[in-house]
Amino acid sequence: MSISTTSSLVFRLNDKLYLRDPQHTELGRNIIQASITLIDELGFEAFTFRKLADKISSTEASIYRYFENKHRLLHYLVAWYWNWLEYRIEMATANISEPRTRLFTSIRVIAEEKKFDPVFAFVDESALHRIVVNELDKTFLTKWVDHDNQAGLFGGFKNICKKISGYIEAINPNYPYAHALVSTVLLAANQQQFFVQHLPTLSSLNPEETPAQQHEHLYQFLEGVVLSVLQ
Numbered sequence: 001m002s003i004s005t006t007s008s009l010v011f012r013l014n015d016k017l018y019l020r021d022p023q024h025t026e027l028g029r030n031i032i033q034a035s036i037t038l039i040d041e042l043g044f045e046a047f048t049f050r051k052l053a054d055k056i057s058s059t060e061a062s063i064y065r066y067f068e069n070k071h072r073l074l075h076y077l078v079a080w081y082w083n084w085l086e087y088r089i090e091m092a093t094a095n096i097s098e099p100r101t102r103l104f105t106s107i108r109v110i111a112e113e114k115k116f117d118p119v120f121a122f123v124d125e126s127a128l129h130r131i132v133v134n135e136l137d138k139t140f141l142t143k144w145v146d147h148d149n150q151a152g153l154f155g156g157f158k159n160i161c162k163k164i165s166g167y168i169e170a171i172n173p174n175y176p177y178a179h180a181l182v183s184t185v186l187l188a189a190n191q192q193q194f195f196v197q198h199l200p201t202l203s204s205l206n207p208e209e210t211p212a213q214q215h216e217h218l219y220q221f222l223e224g225v226v227l228s229v230l231q
Contacts, residue, residue, distance in 0.1 A: 009119055011083040016151040017076045020066045028066055029122040030056045032080075035073060040127040044074060044135045071138075074131075075153050078139050081132050082156030084117070084125060085109070086163060099170035104223060106164050110189050111219035113211050133190045161186065172230055181229060185222050192218055 010023040022028025034055040039047045047070060049060045067073040089109050093102045114129035140154065148154065164185075165178040175181075195203035196214060204221065205214050 011080060011087075013076065013079050013083065014152045014155050016153060017072065017079055018066055019064075019068060022066050022076075027056075027058065027062060030058075031063055031066055032077070033122045033124070036077065036124055036127050036131065039074070039077070039131050039135065040124075044070070044131075044138055071142075074135060075139050075148070077128060078132060078136060079153065079156040080123070081125075081128050082160050084120070084123075084128075086156070086160045088117075089160070089163065099167045103164065103167040103171065103226070106167065107185065107222050107226065108219055110186060111215055111222055113215045133193050136187075136190055157183075157186070168226075168230070175230065177229075181226065185225065188225070189218060189222060192221070 013021070015021070020028065022032050031052065035047070035052055038051055038055055042051070049063045049070060052063055053060045067076065089106045092105050092109050096102050096105060114125050117123070117125050140148070142148070161179055161182045164182045168175060168178040168181065192203050192205055193214075196205040196207050200207045205217055209217070
């Protein structure tokens, strides 16, 4: 994760994700804000640049100056989310030196309910997280996944996996599957939230519980998975 603080707090994302970084212009920030709203409301399949242009009272051509297509825009949103999550983990663990505590603090951040972060006023992180839960698979279950990987489009996900894997390796240097465990935990955190909403028999979370209760039980599940292999 790389952050620029020259004027406001922005993430330095892979320049292959965009044609022009939307974080640096008012129109670009409007594109991000409105695309999150529309994809959250309509779903990625029904989302189009024409609908986005209507939403921001602009033109499709202006959006194409920032993103070559809607799939690349989805990649950008997901990459922004992973960078934001890594930022949240860094903030939560900044004053913690003990690897085990850093690990489970990170899992707590992964599992907790995502709420609006006023540091980034143009992004509704709660809605963005719903997009990640519902649409993440569409970024890598494609025929061109290898090309996207070579372009570094999954760097945000890889970076957060590397960070948390480092905590596991510090706890148990002999455990050979740290990266596999962390990527599984990150994906399971989203999958379980999808399952409890749409396919509840595939989850042990309770759809009748409050979001706070669900997220606490999600944390307990993820914590248990990690503890079971590290003990």
